[in-house]
């Protein structure tokens with residue numbers, strides 16, 4: 150395999166996958182950069198796993214092409230691709246030791262590599278996943294998190310150029326999941342391998358990825374850095390999927406450059422960046438992030454009644470209600486609360502946001 154540092158490590162070109170009448174992936178076009186951490190994010194059934202399996206070689210595209218390191222690999226079987234995949238259920242062999250599991254792939258190679266080389270590679274992989282000296286253990290003697298790391302060690306031992314991770318943390322409890330997320334990210338930087346993660350957990354995608362590919366019904370909706378997607382979602386679907394937001398129905402009054410003004414219920418005005426396809430006179434949706442809204446006692450803004458309050462440590466989340474706008478969320482920092490004092494359920498106040506804080510989006 151060849152390829153310099155600027156050339157993409159992998160590409161999907163017009164890749165479509167049909168299973169009978171089902172189109173699991175539709176005309177996917179995507180370039181994956183060398184050394185990046187990319188996530189496929191979307192709800193169940195949107196085609197994330199299918200995209201990953203086409204890269205791995207477990208599925209052949211019905212149309213289009215897959216390139217790895219500049220080579221068209223549509224017909225190259227999975228075991229001959231410079232790719233490894235870690236599954237949700239780690240698929241370890243329970244009757245083998247940790248070392249036997251990790252070295253399995255290496256021992257299948259022909260000509261067989263020398264035993265000492267295999268043992269050294271296994272120990273290096275175990276050190277990388279912070280399980281040094283665990284080689285002789287049986288799989289059932291390992292905790293869920295340790296098994297997950299063995300699966301990772303098995304995937305990195307043959308130094309793939311591309312590591313594909315299919316919801317590898319789904320079976321772990323929340324705390325362990327969080328620890329593993331940090332470990333995975335550190336590992337990725339340390340190894341310099343390109344990682345592609347499939348997840349339906351937006352927090353996981355936001356915290357770990359350099360870029361996120363948002364999918365829906367087998368198609369790519371938007372691709373960008375976590376910040377791009379959070380600040381500039383192209384439609385409601387993306388705004389809803391990435392981070393929390395409040396949505397208000399309305400009609401677009403005017404569009405000037407990339408900014409739009411929308412009038413919502415009760416004639417409340419929303420001004421901000423216009424998403425794709427927003428035009429004057431159209432029905433639209435304003436998205437305002439909870440942290441963009443302030444809650445105060447002084448007059449001015451939208452009058453609200455506090456419905457519920459959730460203490461989140463550094464922040465407090467208020468669910469408030471306005472007769473026209475309905476219920477929406479406000480996230481108040483500790484600092485803001487120090488100024489205004491705590492609001493209790495039943496208290497009244499005013500919600501304000503600055504011009505530009507809203508995103509005016511089409512209803513897709």
Ligand SMILES: Nc1ncnc2c1ncn2[C@@H]1O[C@H](COP(=O)(O)OP(=O)(O)OP(=O)(O)O)[C@@H](O)[C@H]1O
Pocket residue numbers: 168171172173174191192193194195196197198199200349
């Ligand atoms: N082997 C198959 N045969 C028939 N249909 C399939 C097959 N694999 C996937 N599909 C269908 O293709 C669509 C996309 O599936 P895919 O597994 O890629 O989604 P996903 O986004 O990974 O979902 P999940 O998060 O639930 O794993 C679904 O409608 C699924 O039922």
